Amino acid sequence: MVGGTLLLFTAVTVALSYVNFGTQKANVAVALLVATFKAGLVAAIFMHLSAEKRLIYRILIFTGFFVFGLFWLTYLAWYDPIHR
Amino acid sequence: MEIPYTVSARRDTGLWNAKVGIWLFLASEVMLFGGLFSAYIFLRLDAAAGDWPHGLLNVPVGTMNTAILIASSVTVVLAWAALKMRDLTKYRIYMAITILCGVTFLVVKLAYEWPQKFDHFGAFIKEGALEKYEPYLGNKHLLEEGLAPRKEITGHLHNKDALKDPNVKEYEIALDPVYADPTNRKMDRPHFWPKPATDKIATIEKSDVKYATMCLPKHSSYFASYFTITGLHGAHVLGGVLVFCYMMLPASTRIYRHNPEHLANRVEVAGLFWHFVDLVWIFVFPLFYLL
Numbered sequence: 001m002v003g004g005t006l007l008l009f010t011a012v013t014v015a016l017s018y019v020n021f022g023t024q025k026a027n028v029a030v031a032l033l034v035a036t037f038k039a040g041l042v043a044a045i046f047m048h049l050s051a052e053k054r055l056i057y058r059i060l061i062f063t064g065f066f067v068f069g070l071f072w073l074t075y076l077a078w079y080d081p082i083h084r
Numbered sequence: 085m086e087i088p089y090t091v092s093a094r095r096d097t098g099l100w101n102a103k104v105g106i107w108l109f110l111a112s113e114v115m116l117f118g119g120l121f122s123a124y125i126f127l128r129l130d131a132a133a134g135d136w137p138h139g140l141l142n143v144p145v146g147t148m149n150t151a152i153l154i155a156s157s158v159t160v161v162l163a164w165a166a167l168k169m170r171d172l173t174k175y176r177i178y179m180a181i182t183i184l185c186g187v188t189f190l191v192v193k194l195a196y197e198w199p200q201k202f203d204h205f206g207a208f209i210k211e212g213a214l215e216k217y218e219p220y221l222g223n224k225h226l227l228e229e230g231l232a233p234r235k236e237i238t239g240h241l242h243n244k245d246a247l248k249d250p251n252v253k254e255y256e257i258a259l260d261p262v263y264a265d266p267t268n269r270k271m272d273r274p275h276f277w278p279k280p281a282t283d284k285i286a287t288i289e290k291s292d293v294k295y296a297t298m299c300l301p302k303h304s305s306y307f308a309s310y311f312t313i314t315g316l317h318g319a320h321v322l323g324g325v326l327v328f329c330y331m332m333l334p335a336s337t338r339i340y341r342h343n344p345e346h347l348a349n350r351v352e353v354a355g356l357f358w359h360f361v362d363l364v365w366i367f368v369f370p371l372f373y374l375l
Contacts, residue, residue, distance in 0.1 A: 003158035010150050010369075014143065017374035018276065031370040038366045046157055046359040053098045056107050063111040067118045074126045 002045045009038050091345045106353045110360050117364050120313050124371065127305040133232035137306045139262075139274025140204065140238065140299060145197060146373040149189050150365060153321075156185030157362045160328075160355040167348040172340060175351075179332055182358070186325040193318055201299040201307070205241035207255055213292035220259065220286055222266025231272060237263050237288060240281040241298075246290070255288045255296060257281075310372050317368060320361045327354045 013034045017027065044050040049060075089101040097104055128136060163178035209217055214235065218224065223233045239257040246252040258281040262271045290296075301308045330336065331351060340347040 003154055006154045006157075007151055010147060010154065013370050014147055014276070014374065017370065018273065028375050031375055032367075035367050035370050039363050042157065042359050042363045042366065046161060046362075047356055055097050055099060055104060059104075059107050059111050063114050067114055070115070070118050071122050071125070074122045074129075077126060078129075 002041055006038055006041060009034055013038075091343060091349060100349060102349060102353045106356050110356065113360060117313075117316070120309070120316070121367065121371075124309045124313065127309060131305065134235050135304075137206075137236070137304055140201070140206075140306075141310075141373045142197060142200065142278050143274075143276050143373050144278075145192060146369055149192055150369050152185050152189050152192075153362045153365050156182045156189075157359055159185065160351070160358050164348060164351045164355055167340075167344060167351055170344055172337070176332065179328055179351075183325055183328045183332070186321050186328070190318060190321055190325070193314065198311075203240070204238065204299040205255070205257060205296070206236050206238040206299060206303060207257070207288050207296035208236045208294045209288075210292055210294045216292060217286075217288070220263040220266060222271075225267040226272070229269075229272060234262075234266070237286065239263065239286070242285065247296070247298075253290055255290065255293070257286050257288060259284045259286050313368055314372070317361065317364055320357075320364070324354070324358045324361055327357070 013031060016030055016034065019027075049056070087101075091100060093099055094101065159178045159182045163175050163182060166172075166174035166178055209221070214221065214223065214233075217237065220237055221234045226233055237257060237259070239259040241247070242256040242258060243252060246255050260281050261279045263286065264282040264284040265271055288296075297303050299307055301311045331347070331354065336347055336350070339350070
């Protein structure tokens with residue numbers, strides 16, 4: 001069931017990449033949105049995160065926080081006066 | 085010595101130990117891949133228009149590999165479920181399919197996709213010489229369409245000695261379809277089905293070339309990050325396959341005979357890792373193949 005959905009959405013990702021959503025940025029956003037949805041399915045169902053103990057969630061909240069920080073560094077670099 | 089909490093839950097965590105362990109490991113893996121992905125995003129967003137290669141990877145093959153990985157994620161769940169139902173034969177079948185999928189993925193990647201790139205040639209043209217190669221690049225057409233210019237000519241290199249021999253003054257390239265027909269609107273965006281190099285040969289003088297190489301990591305930031313991330317991902321697939329192979333060995337059957345739940349938990353934990361590897365690929369595929 002989930003596997004089928006994932007395969008379907010893989011096809012959707014490929015198909016959508018050949019549709020022009022106006023700008024390159026819009027295309028990237030659409031592709032990442034579909035990928036995130038698929039990743040969510042894998043995590044929730046295959047990795048049964050939808051029903052897991054609290055400790056695991058705590059670990060993942062920390063991970064999420066640090067990954068967010070990591071990507072935020074990239075964002076910061078855009079305002080680096082040496083770089084610009 | 086008996087390792088505690090392989091099956092029963094610890095009272096303070098409410099979980100058997102390996103479950104906590106694998107999630108801590110996966111958390112560190114998220115940081116590992118997260119660092120590489122953020123590097124990719126940084127390089128990608130900072131690349132000037134036309135400096136980021138497009139359509140150089142084989143999309144149907146990438147799609148097939150995506151499907152293979154997803155299928156293996158399903159079979160590993162089925163293998164675990166079979167163990168929970170105490171059906172060792174079924175478990176072995178599903179595990180074998182999972183291993184087969186993993187190996188197929190690696191073979192396609194290492195024996196087909198990568199070597200194809202190692203034989204794909206690209207020459208970045210100097211700013212001043214772009215005009216000269218306009219018949220191949222079609223930049224006036226792209227400018228009219230409001231698209232990024234082309235600065236590189238790719239195809240199959242005929243005189244490979246040109247790469248090493250300084251006495252050879254030019255590259256002879258069988259052009260990729262885009263450069264054989266650059267003003268065709270159908271060529272503005274990459275195609276799903278890759279087409280082989282045309283029989284139209286272009287001669288490019290070395291003095292007009294800023295940088296020329298096969299599609300190796302040194303070709304561009306794009307291929308550098310492509311090979312780094314797919315390489316690291318491939319190493320993870322290999323690791324998963326090895327662990328699954330171990331779980332088919334008599335040693336694992338002994339564990340099953342001793343306590344089936346113990347093996348089921350091992351498979352569950354290995355499966356969690358495998359799903360993570362699948363999850364990484366779900367992001368790798370669109371980022372590198374499609375965008």
